[in-house]
Amino acid sequence: MLLLSSSLYAQLPEEIQWKHLQKNYAADSTKLELSLNNKLLQGKYKIPLDNNSFALYNIKKGLISGEAFWYTNNGNxxxxxxxxxxxxxxxxxxxxxxxxxxxxxxxxxxxxDGTSEMYNSGKISSKTDYKKGKKDGLSISYSNGQVMTQTSYKEDKRNGLSSTFFNGVIATENNYLNDVQDGLGTMYAMGKKNMDAIFKNGQRHGVAHMYKPDGIVLFESYFLLGAKVSKEEYEKYLKN
Structure with missing residues (x-):
């Protein structure tokens, strides 16, 4: 267990209740200025929080600087x-x-900004790339060390390929544009392609296939903006 033992706070810091502090937040809440009786804090402080937990801050001209520490009520x-x-x-x-x-x-x-990771019992459970506070890049979830989902993001929206896995074997692949399914979507059975379809703005739009286990097409279906149509209607649409 990580207990309260930091050379930075070897000397007992001044203690101030959080509720007594004056707090000046920036418009986007990313910056916080702390003062007491209209005087900016300066020095090392122990600030009790809820349920007897507390924080240790080094504060310069009212602004938290350097390493900060939050502790539970038992000092962990x-x-x-x-x-x-x-x-x-x-x-x-x-x-x-x-x-x-x-x-x-x-x-x-x-x-x-960068990679965020979550762990469960020492094993990674998720990993997500961020840029300026938004998901940007890959977001991956895991189960027992195996990938469960993998999705590409751009500015907090799904963009590109999103895949799911079962026991490490591919189960689905879908493409997204601005958080809406768009492009090829594929389902697999035990790692083999089972069916696929083309999507446009979240609706089936194009030819969909059902496959045999050996990969041979079992049958085809045709869609126009989510509505199932005949092959003749679909081919007529393509000619127009």
Missing amino acids: LECKLNYKNGVRNGLKENYDSDGATWLREEYKDGKK
């Missing part, structure tokens, strides 16, 4: 994070009651 470290001029910057880690990391996040200018 539950979170370590970094600030620059009152704004979260750098690594943030959360710990369980045994001292193991269960959450690791990167911040830049008060927003998630």
Whole structure:
């Protein structure tokens, strides 16, 4: 367990109740300025929080700076994070009651920026890329070390391929555009392609196939903007 023992706070810091502090937040809430009786805080502080938990902050001219620590009511470290001029910057880690990391996040200018990871019993359970506070890149979930889902994001919206897996074997593949299914969608049975369809703006639009286990097409279906049509109607649409 990670207990209260930091050379940074070797000397007992001044203690101030959180509720007594004056708090000045930036418009986007990423920056916080702390004062007491209209005087900016300066120094090292122990700030009691709810349920007898507390935080240790190094504060310069009212702004939290450097490493900060959050502790449970029994003195176990539950979170370590970094600030620059009152704004979260750098690594943030959360710990369980045994001292193991269960959450690791990167911040830049008060927003998630980089890879965030969650853990369960020491094993990774999810990993997501962020840019300026939004999902941007891959988001992956795991079960017992195996990938369960993998999705591509751009500015917090699904864009590109999204896949699901069962016991490490591909189960579905779908494409997205601005968080709406668009393009080829494929389902698999025991790793073999079972069916596929083309989507446009979230609706089936094009030819859909059902496959035999050996990969041979069993039959085809035709769709126009979500409505099932005959082959003749579909071919007529293509000619127009």
